[in-house]
Amino acid sequence: MALQTNKPLNGRRRGQSKRDQATLQNGVVWTITAPFALYLADQTLRRSSAQVRSEEAKMLGIVSRKVLGQSLGRIRPAVWALRNYSSAEKQMTVRDALNSALDEEMSADPKVFLMGEEVGEYQGAYKISKGLLEKYGPERVLDTPITEAGFTGIGVGAAYYGLKPVVEFMTFNFSMQAIDHIINSAAKSNYMSAGQISVPIVFRGPNGAAAGVGAQHSQCYAAWYGSCPGLKVLSPYSSEDARGLLKAAIRDPDPVIFLENELLYGESFPISAEVLDSSFCLPIGKAKIEREGRDVTITAFSKMVGFALKAADILAKDGISAEIINLRSIRPLDTPTINASVRKTNRLVTVEEGFPQHGVGAEICMAVVEESFGYLDAPVERIAGADVPMPYAANLERMAVPQIEDIVRAAKRACYRSTAMAATA
């Protein structure tokens, strides 16, 4: 299966609209304003220098891989890569991707409005909605009082009437206060009313572990929401994912849960001109093969995709070619893509940050067993967070969340290379 690439990174789409350029420039400007500078400084400190170096190498690697996939690229790869990298290669943080997606959707459809705690005057608890209050006014960017149950109910009511609210939770941990409205009102209304009431609402916010925020701010809700019919659940990884999936979510007539990741907000990803176009949209329910491989399939979503890609680099040195699938969509799950991949590689490792029991990995394992049992050459390996509330101390937190080494070990086990289990190491 060919790499799912976007349009080539050459200068063909040079004619970007001024607005997109301005957005990007604004994005750059925003990135260097003081609060961002502090935030980024904080993030950079958290990441080891090794990670930074490997990320740069990875980005270069992505560029050259995408280029190689094109017929023209095969003829003169080096020159092409250099030209592309220097001229049209743009970087965008996930934060800017989300902000620009919100901005464009709000501008395109007057029914779209944003509500949540601190989204207006404070520019967003994580600055995702920066500049939107100024641009669209307090009628379309609503600062809400502190009641998730309250403002979720209000958002659902507005959606019943026909508006398209984007409700922000400061983290999805707080969505538990509103989960009755999300499940019993938003998810089930279309069904219970037999199609008379549709609920075109989006619930978005950071999900899963951040850094040093403790048990009540670190849970991953992908499995909880992923089990509920009536909801669509998305989880982006890169800036392209963030832009494309958020736009798709806002345009979708069904209620969508959009699980972001706080630690990814500041990360930059290369982005093509096609992605920057305001009509860009990714399909809901399609996973992306981030890296092709032959020996083992590794599925992941959100932050774990980055870890899986790094694990793939390490595995490549040992001669194991790993295929990395970025799920993008938790519900509906792209089981055809996963199954096709497993039928090719015959081995599967699922990776997630959330708790293991009843998790996303468990569902993927069963989906593969149902469809492709005969193709499996090894038991399915499941990497998940530790089955404990997230501890705070940095060393304990590190052990409670999957690390790259865990993924490498699991992949080796699936490939019958003897290696100890993480707990005994």
Place this chain on the structure above:
Amino acid sequence: MALSLGKSKRILQCLKSKICVVGLGKNSFWSGWFHHGCPSSMAPLAPTCRNPDAVLVNAATQFATRRFESTKAEKHVDSLCDAEGNQLLDFPGGKVAFTSEMRFIPESPMERAHCYRVLDDNGQPNVSNFVQVSKEVAVKMYATMLTLQVMDTIFYEAQRQGRISFYVTSIGEEAINVASAAALSIDDVIFPQYREPGVLLWRGFTLQEFANQCFGNKADYGKGRQMPIHYGSNKHNYVTVSSTVATQIPQAVGAAYSLKMDGKDACTVTYFGDGGSSTGDFHAALNFAAVMEAPVIFICRNNGWAISTPVSDQFRSDGVVVRGRGYGVRSIRVDGNDALAMYTAVCAARKMAITEHRPILIEALTYRAGHHSTSDDSSKYRPVSEIELWRMARDPVSRLRRWIESNDWWSGEAESELRSNVRKEVLDAIQVAERVEKPPIAEIFTDVYDAPPSNLCEQEKLLRETIRRYPQDYPPDVPAL
């Protein structure tokens, strides 16, 4: 010496209070005296007003440090006075007057909030300032209330006979249902709890449509997806009943906000009981509605009971009406069994909500004369005599009948004719609904999403295949197509 000092103190106090009346600002004499100075030694006028001695103490310092100009900080520390010379301070949220008397606001008022009523127990109006209803509207209101009562009685019996699985009556609350609906326009969106079928009835939902939903048959607008009494109809602007208590209250606020943004000449109206007013959703909704200035009418059917919980265990406030003030919401208490009072109050509320963009809270006092639902036997927790009293002597339907009869708009013949017609219609509707087929298999999988996803399409194929192979295991009255 002491005396003269004391006297001078008093003189100074008088002077100070006079200056307070004159008002302070940069231009006043005293402010000039005190505002130019080092902030650290600056004595804000609030303390000096209270403590005139400080004037004498600080005067010297003020003179000495006059040359240090610093005016910005003082503005915030400035205090103001109202017309009577009472001290005010502009805390966040607005100016508040101080008092030296420590007085707690009592937990209950001397007198409970009064209840607005037009018709007395005999159906005679004791006032003339109510919205005059025409004969057509009055007779339609009465006919709808009576229909609701008959429908409830017969459907309740049908449940007891096992023909439907569940039912909820509105006995005793017919006036709230119908009179409020009569005061609204069809464009006003209704967010019901579950004891408001009278609103739908007023708007034109037929007895057959009610029966179809209760039997969950093919003709049900809800495609057989919900329990009985979970009616919903887009064309009647009545949002589908949802079992979860009070979730409709903030939803009504959100929809009202959308109506306001659209500039529509309409409001939303939401109903809930005394029990529903205890929920977090109620609190958030009223609070938000006031802040967002949403055109929504909150109608609380305070019928005294939340299943078996009496209001004395539900809250200790003077009912629900006093809570309006707690949120900054205009509110009124109305006799819920008086159709004309309800009609008048809802008319006024609607006008205020739409033209002034404000929420209104109406507490309609009434009594739940029936059981909570068919799963309840209320004689287990309340005296039967109490139930009988309200059902017989204080029936809202009879009260309205006495009024329209006194106007010669109604008669005994019309009464018996209507009763027998409605009864026949309800029985027919039930018989027809019972015989209609159930919804087809395909409807299990539709409407989960806007477009059915691949996994549901697969499941449907699998189900059809299984039914085809083992038809004896599946009910014959469910069409497989």
